[in-house]
Amino acid sequence: MAEEMRIVLRNYGKIDPLKIDDYIAQGGYKALEKARSMDRETLIEEVKKSKLRGRGGAGFNCGQKWSFAYQAQADQKYVVCNADEGEPGTYKDRLIMENDPHTLIEGMAICAYAIGATKGYIYCRGEYPHLVGILNTAISQAKEKGFLKDFDIEVRSGAGAYVCGEETALIESIEGKRGEPRFKPPYPPSEGLWGKPTIVNNVETFANIPVIVEKGADWYASIGVPSYPGTKVFTLTGDINNKTFFEVPTNTTIRELIYKYGGGIPGGKKFKAVQIGGTSGAFIPEELLDTPVAFDNMAAIGATLGSGAVFVLDETRDIVDVVTRIAKFFEHESCGKCAPCREGTARMYEIMSKINSGKGTTKDIETISRLGRVMSCSCLCGLGQAAPAPVLTTIQHFKADYHAKLV
Amino acid sequence: MGMVNLTIDGIKVSVPKGSTILQAAKEVGIKIPTLCYHPDQSVKANCRVCVCEVEGNRLLQAACSMPVTEGMVVKTRSPKVIEARKTILELILSNHPQECLTCARNQNCELQELAEEYSIREYAFEHKVRGLAKDTSTPSIVRDPDKCILCRRCIDACSVTQSVYALGIENRGHHAMVVPSMGKDLIDSPCVMCGQCIHACPVGAITEREQIDEFLAAVADPDKIVVTQIAPAVRLAIAEEVGMKPGEMPMDVFVAGLRQIGFDYVLHTNFTADLTIIEEGNELLKRLKEGGVLPMFTSCSPGWINFCETYYPDLLDHLSTCKSPQQMFGALVKTYWAEKMGIDPAKIYSVSIMPCTAKKYEASRPEMQDSGYRDVDLVLTTREIGRLFRMSGIDFTKLEGSSFDSWMGKYTGAAVIFGATGGVMEAALRTVYEVVTGQELKDVNFTAVRGMEGIKEAEVDLNGTVVKVAVAHGLSNARKLMDQVRAGESPYHFIEIMACPGGCIGGGGQPITKSNAQRQVRIDAIYVEDENCEIRKSHENPEVKILYDEFLHEPLGHKSHELLHTHYHPKNKKYL
Ligand SMILES: Cc1cc2nc3c(=O)[nH]c(=O)nc-3n(C[C@H](O)[C@H](O)[C@H](O)COP(=O)(O)O)c2cc1C
Ligand code: SF4
Ligand code: SF4
Ligand code: SF4
Ligand code: FES
Numbered sequence: 001m002a003e004e005m006r007i008v009l010r011n012y013g014k015i016d017p018l019k020i021d022d023y024i025a026q027g028g029y030k031a032l033e034k035a036r037s038m039d040r041e042t043l044i045e046e047v048k049k050s051k052l053r054g055r056g057g058a059g060f061n062c063g064q065k066w067s068f069a070y071q072a073q074a075d076q077k078y079v080v081c082n083a084d085e086g087e088p089g090t091y092k093d094r095l096i097m098e099n100d101p102h103t104l105i106e107g108m109a110i111c112a113y114a115i116g117a118t119k120g121y122i123y124c125r126g127e128y129p130h131l132v133g134i135l136n137t138a139i140s141q142a143k144e145k146g147f148l149k150d151f152d153i154e155v156r157s158g159a160g161a162y163v164c165g166e167e168t169a170l171i172e173s174i175e176g177k178r179g180e181p182r183f184k185p186p187y188p189p190s191e192g193l194w195g196k197p198t199i200v201n202n203v204e205t206f207a208n209i210p211v212i213v214e215k216g217a218d219w220y221a222s223i224g225v226p227s228y229p230g231t232k233v234f235t236l237t238g239d240i241n242n243k244t245f246f247e248v249p250t251n252t253t254i255r256e257l258i259y260k261y262g263g264g265i266p267g268g269k270k271f272k273a274v275q276i277g278g279t280s281g282a283f284i285p286e287e288l289l290d291t292p293v294a295f296d297n298m299a300a301i302g303a304t305l306g307s308g309a310v311f312v313l314d315e316t317r318d319i320v321d322v323v324t325r326i327a328k329f330f331e332h333e334s335c336g337k338c339a340p341c342r343e344g345t346a347r348m349y350e351i352m353s354k355i356n357s358g359k360g361t362t363k364d365i366e367t368i369s370r371l372g373r374v375m376s377c378s379c380l381c382g383l384g385q386a387a388p389a390p391v392l393t394t395i396q397h398f399k400a401d402y403h404a405k406l407v
Numbered sequence: 408m409g410m411v412n413l414t415i416d417g418i419k420v421s422v423p424k425g426s427t428i429l430q431a432a433k434e435v436g437i438k439i440p441t442l443c444y445h446p447d448q449s450v451k452a453n454c455r456v457c458v459c460e461v462e463g464n465r466l467l468q469a470a471c472s473m474p475v476t477e478g479m480v481v482k483t484r485s486p487k488v489i490e491a492r493k494t495i496l497e498l499i500l501s502n503h504p505q506e507c508l509t510c511a512r513n514q515n516c517e518l519q520e521l522a523e524e525y526s527i528r529e530y531a532f533e534h535k536v537r538g539l540a541k542d543t544s545t546p547s548i549v550r551d552p553d554k555c556i557l558c559r560r561c562i563d564a565c566s567v568t569q570s571v572y573a574l575g576i577e578n579r580g581h582h583a584m585v586v587p588s589m590g591k592d593l594i595d596s597p598c599v600m601c602g603q604c605i606h607a608c609p610v611g612a613i614t615e616r617e618q619i620d621e622f623l624a625a626v627a628d629p630d631k632i633v634v635t636q637i638a639p640a641v642r643l644a645i646a647e648e649v650g651m652k653p654g655e656m657p658m659d660v661f662v663a664g665l666r667q668i669g670f671d672y673v674l675h676t677n678f679t680a681d682l683t684i685i686e687e688g689n690e691l692l693k694r695l696k697e698g699g700v701l702p703m704f705t706s707c708s709p710g711w712i713n714f715c716e717t718y719y720p721d722l723l724d725h726l727s728t729c730k731s732p733q734q735m736f737g738a739l740v741k742t743y744w745a746e747k748m749g750i751d752p753a754k755i756y757s758v759s760i761m762p763c764t765a766k767k768y769e770a771s772r773p774e775m776q777d778s779g780y781r782d783v784d785l786v787l788t789t790r791e792i793g794r795l796f797r798m799s800g801i802d803f804t805k806l807e808g809s810s811f812d813s814w815m816g817k818y819t820g821a822a823v824i825f826g827a828t829g830g831v832m833e834a835a836l837r838t839v840y841e842v843v844t845g846q847e848l849k850d851v852n853f854t855a856v857r858g859m860e861g862i863k864e865a866e867v868d869l870n871g872t873v874v875k876v877a878v879a880h881g882l883s884n885a886r887k888l889m890d891q892v893r894a895g896e897s898p899y900h901f902i903e904i905m906a907c908p909g910g911c912i913g914g915g916g917q918p919i920t921k922s923n924a925q926r927q928v929r930i931d932a933i934y935v936e937d938e939n940c941e942i943r944k945s946h947e948n949p950e951v952k953i954l955y956d957e958f959l960h961e962p963l964g965h966k967s968h969e970l971l972h973t974h975y976h977p978k979n980k981k982y983l
Contacts, residue, residue, distance in 0.1 A: 337583075371498075
């Protein structure tokens with residue numbers, strides 16, 4: 001297996017996650033101390049300079065986001081960790097929290113200091129009940145040792161809705177409301193939880209922070225692709241030999257991920273497609289596999305990096321059938337707030353089922369193409385905007401598979 | 408305030424900072440289609456038909472929620488925008504019942520209008536109606552969830568404007584629907600039947616319980632003498648139902664129209680509005696003098712009564728015991744009036760024409776039978792009368808006027824203003840002042856209690872006693888005053904509450920009312936009518952004087968108590 005580069009998983013397997021002293025022995029909470037010795041603007045500038053971008057999918061510059069919340073005037077600000085990890089095939093956040101909860105807590109505490117927040121939440125996926133205990137233990141240990149000072153962190157369990165991973169739906173859910181997205185702007189850094197400036201970052205994003213503070217922005221910015229530096233954790237599933245996870249620099253190509261790290265396709269079968277980023281990710285054909293996994297490089301081929309899930313399909317797979325199942329997933333997960341997603345996801349599934357069962361026509365392909373185009377630019381939140389990507393990209397790259405099923 | 412410069416469809420415009428694209432477009436005369444947007448509510452941004460292209464943005468932006476920024480370049484009708492809007496409309500229409508021809512909102516529906524404007528001729532999606540059951544559980548409101556397009560304007564009206572919280576959202580995705588917040592049917596919820604959700608609804612998913620057929624059957628029945636009363640707020644608004652401006656239909660033409668459609672006698676609720684002032688004014692004076700429960704609340708708005716019985720059952724003693732003018736009228740028409748006219752009360756079919764949906768419920772209350780019969784047999788809203796008028800084919804510009812029938816048809820300007828928020832208070836003050844001071848009121852206009860402000864207050868000096876009064880309209884405003892009373896911190900002696908924003912002119916039975924601005928136009932028309940009245944104080948109504956002389960004998964007397972006053976019951980909703 002090829003060499004990884006472990007930043008967010010640096011302590012994986014090296015420490016007992018329930019022992020804070022193990023974490024401290026690895027240099028833990030030094031970065032927090034260092035951060036607190038810096039003035040806030042310098043700290044935020046440093047994070048900005050590292051060019052760390054959000055690992056939750058949207059890829060926004062982390063330091064810049066923090067600077068908005070820092071500049072916002074308010075009597076209360078919040079730091080929220082998005083640990084909803086609802087994306088099927090993704091478990092990178094779980095890996096971090098399970099094996100090194102303190103790195104997340106330290107990252108959040110640095111953020112809290114930077115923006116001037118005293119209250120934090122970790123919104124933890126409902127299907128991860130065992131993590132709540134681990135996180136709470138770690139939080140109370142950090143409190144006891146005096147690392148957190150006036151910063152309180154509360155762990156909240158999600159209710160199992162995929163859309164609650166969307167940051168504003170997550171905020172609504174913490175507020176005790178129906179987990180539905182809000183329209184943006186205003187963005188959370190100016191008006192978030194209970195209308196107050198709020199930073200929502202992904203687990204993996206926070207886990208990068210202590211290392212950046214410790215080793216410096218320049219060091220971090222030099223790793224991987226300059227526009228999206230650092231590492232990214234990928235979880236490999238589907239028709240692949242090594243169904244496991246890897247943390248690799250962002251200049252790694254998709255091909256390297258599949259063949260170098262993933263060990264290629266089992267049973268000597270040929271590669272058909274790979275879906276990266278989770279259920280709403282694009283399907284990528286063979287000819288685009290030399291793309292680096294960094295955010296903008298992926299965007300350039302009409303794909304996303306998303307959560308870092310890598311789902312490989314070999315030549316025997318029925319792509320139209322796979323996409324039909326995905327359409328069903330979105331029909332089920334649409335929150336129902338906005339019209340194009342509420343009605344569109346249902347129609348998308350209806351028409352995909354028709355095509356998949358051999359009753360479709362070219363008119364149907366035209367219709368879902370138009371529907372997908374409209375949803376991707378008109379829906380209220382990222383769920384509806386991204387839901388058509390599997391349909392649109394497979395129609396683009398695997399048209400023959402569709403035509404083979406038409407009446 | 409800072410200004411922001413932007414370009415919309417090539418036109419330069421400068422608007423205040425914080426404006427949305429929708430507002431900026433309006434400035435330059437560009438109409439952007441909307442469905443979930445409502446001018447008096449918070450932004451929802453859920454229908455997405457208002458999307459526009461903003462240069463530099465891959466995503467289309469909802470014009471109703473997107474704030475303008477300096478140098479922004481907006482296209483409101485690019486091919487991408489048109490494709491999106493048409494597709495979204497197709498999606499919405501493809502599960503909408505295609506029942507325009509039989510819908511109460513035919514030709515008055517925002518969805519129908521957009522389907523027309525965007526030339527939707529067919530759509531690529533299979534037509535599938537959800538098949539949800541109609542909710543006919545209340546005497547006032549009918550919900551047809553199949554027609555619902557989930558804009559949530561009704562929820563906003565009910566929760567924010569009215570603070571009743573009778574409606575909510577259930578389920579997710581395409582199974583999402585608007586449901587009563589408690590229980591299965593609206594009747595199980597705290598709904599007060601104000602009908603504000605009807606005005607909020609862009610389509611026909613919420614309507615009044617239509618009872619036109621019952622009216623037509625009564626007219627067809629030779630044994631029934633069909634008598635009507637018209638509420639103060641109706642005449643101004645009825646004009647809108649036949650294509651005129653508020654107030655444009657003269658009263659005598661309205662009366663003539665009612666005779667045309669089959670009413671045998673046309674009387675006026677304004678008569679009992681004046682009577683209410685005498686009874687309620689005396690009740691207030693009695694409470695003031697004898698140390699009764701204060702502040703006293705007005706009781707003419709049945710939506711408000713429902714609200715008080717539901718949310719403030721501990722404050723029912725504060726409510727004036729006076730029945731609403733509709734019910735006073737109902738009790739008198741089958742006693743006093745029948746006697747005076749020599750008509751058998753058993754034959755009288757008493758129909759009231761109301762701006763209000765809650766009145767349908769009020770008329771059906773079991774205690775409203777003090778005449779020995781059901782006091783009010785049928786309540787028709789302004790909208791239903793509008794439909795009957797249109798059915799009649801009458802050209803109101805050519806119809807010759809007619810006057811009210813005797814004994815319960817005369818009224819004063821004080822009764823006219825009952826239709827607007829603050830009107831009952833102003834009418835009461837005009838009378839109470841003269842009764843207490845024995846002096847003639849120089850200026851009858853109490854302007855402090857007029858207008859669309861949510862809560863208004865005033866003080867009146869009655870021979871050295873300063874009486875403090877407050878007026879609230881819209882139940883969320885009422886709630887503020889009630890919480891004050893409950894906390895023992897209310898500085899007032901007398902409080903007027905109307906359930907509906909603007910008062911009865913904005914009632915749930917009025918022509919579909921899309922904004923508070925529209926309510927204000929009707930209010931303006933009401934005060935013009937008041938000014939034009941020869942008599943503007945209730946106690947000077949000559950027919951009311953005759954009523955006391957011949958029948959009631961004195962305010963708050965024995966007969967009054969029997970016919971004109973009532974009592975209230977806590978609603979005891981389990982979950983509250
Ligand atoms: C439907 C949907 C689901 C999402 N789920 C997650 C999630 O599970 N975890 C996550 O970190 N971000 C998720 N996001 C992205 C968040 O909205 C947000 O961009 C992110 O938490 C910001 O953190 P970051 O800047 O550190 O990436 C989701 C977005 C959408 C539209
Ligand atoms: S895009 Fe879908 S999930 Fe997002 S707000 Fe609209 S209906 Fe809800
Ligand atoms: S009638 Fe009034 S109280 Fe009832 S649901 Fe509608 S707005 Fe709410
Ligand atoms: S009932 Fe009417 S107002 Fe309410 S959500 Fe449905 S369409 Fe909108
Ligand atoms: S009017 Fe803007 S989204 Fe509905």
